[in-house]
Amino acid sequence: MNVNPPMIPPIPTPPGAPQESVVPNSPIADLSYRNYDGPLRPPIFRWWTVCRMSLRLLWKKPWFWGIAAICLFPYLIHAIFYYFAGSVTIQILAIQFPELADLPSFKFPLQMYSAFTGNINSIILLTIALLAGAGSTSIAADNQANALQVYLSKPIGKGDYLLGKWMCIFLSVFVVAAIPAISLYLFFLTVYATQGFLHDAPWLWLQTLAVTLLPAAFHASLLVGIAAWSRSPRMVTAIYAGLNFITYVMAPVLGRILSHVYHRDTWQNLLITHASLQGILDGLAQNIFHMPDVNLLFIRREPHLTPMPPLWPLVIASLVLMGISLAAARAKIHAVEVVKG
């Protein structure tokens, strides 16, 4: 039997108006269920899908870019300062006072650069890490929304999920840290290229990369570990920020007390001074740049007061902390609540 869809009666046309053709009403779209017969990629590299989704969410937030711009700003000031203090000044002096042409040329400020890259924006990087690792894209937010049941009911494993979330924080912090640092490096390269820049600091680009990768990996690992055990992103923010702040304040005080008690700066005291989350990163940055006391360079008049902390204890401490955090996260991540009988 041929069944036609019910027709809506046509709207009556006013007298004298031209007659329109009557077209039977029909559905404008087929809203019934249809099967998907398109391609499905094999279940590999799913961590990148998780990461991309989280990055999309994070990077569409204006405040992320606002903070990234704030991070860029000190570098900009730094570049402008050295442009005028170095290159322009020398040119003016050379024109005004040709007799001073044989004065030693303005050297590349490696200490300042390393201090800047290694430490000056550490608070901003921590903020970025907190936003990425403890915001709506974090594992804590996923726990709160039971999103793991969505993620893990798809063909992705716990490792894919964790790596995706880790990579989101890592890339966010790395991009914000690396872009201005490398830009500043390129700026100095152009300004000081004729003054032995590459000769004086041939591995600076590699050191810059290492120093920007370090906080990214460190913050990402610790935040993933803490967030996996929480159902509240705000709680994760509070715990991680508090942990950073308290250890950053306490450790130097303890180190200073010990050095006063024993009347000398031993390597043990130095290590205690760096026994904080930020302290570990600072100590590693100093070792990477081979620059002592990067942390306090701008505050103290004598920049070489405090020697570098030993490298290997800091490397081991950072690796242990990162390892424990990632293991803790892996232990907690489950698609379902597993009840122990």
Added chain:
Amino acid sequence: MPVATISGLTVRYGKKVAVNDLSVEVPEGCTGLLGPNGAGKTTLLKTLLGFLTPAAGSGQVLGLDVATEGMQIRQRIGLMPEVDCHIPGMNAVTFVAAAGELVGMPEADAMKRAHEVLEYAGLGEARYRNVETYSTGMKQRIKLAQALVHGPKLLFLDEPTNGLDPAGREEMLDLIRGISHGKGINVVVSSHLLPDIERICDKIIVMRQGQIAMQGDIAELRETHGTLVEVELRLSNPGFIEGLGKYGARVLHQSGSFYRLRFSEARADLGALLFTTARGCGAQIRGFRPALRSLEDIFLEVVES
């Protein structure tokens, strides 16, 4: 061909045995998984998805081994979990498209398909709203949409009508019935709401204490073969019931002059027997018909046995 085959499956939570030496074949079509709380329904689903490791036994879903091919299984099936779940910070379209991408759909296909399934699930223009702002009914719909986005061959629905008002429940049941009949999708519905199962499923599997208590086609299980009859008299008449009692009948339910009777054995002369008894005690029969068992009757029989 069964969509899932399980043989001697045992699942433990520590010392507690949740599923005990269970063997079952889940048939094609729409199957209801029934059982009282703690019977092991959700545990069985989680094991089939590869979320839980069985202590013993084996299982196959769509021909794939649950112990070693969990990823491939999860690529071919869709799960609508019992609890509210979504990826935070996303609107419905982004969320469902993300679910599609996680399964392996190309980005453009996932987005196009997300719009299709959300439209089918009845979310309309609300699909552009953030999922956090959704009502319970809308969250149920979006859970169904994310399970359907990649066109699975098998769909696991865990308590799909949880928290829905009567109208929402009707709509959800219509949606499920729509996809489980004539669309080539096999559906397993886990629920303790028997009317829901009765309405959408063709077959049931009843679980009790981690084991299969009954399995079969609902129409066949409801069949009483003449042992159950509903009789309506003009006026209620205790003599009529007393008279039928001599032939092994007992009243299961009475409402005014309406009786639901069960005979101890099937009777070929049921009509004649009813009229003879009625004439003997002066009762007037308004109507009678062989009754079917409700799913509730079947369930209670199995659970209480």
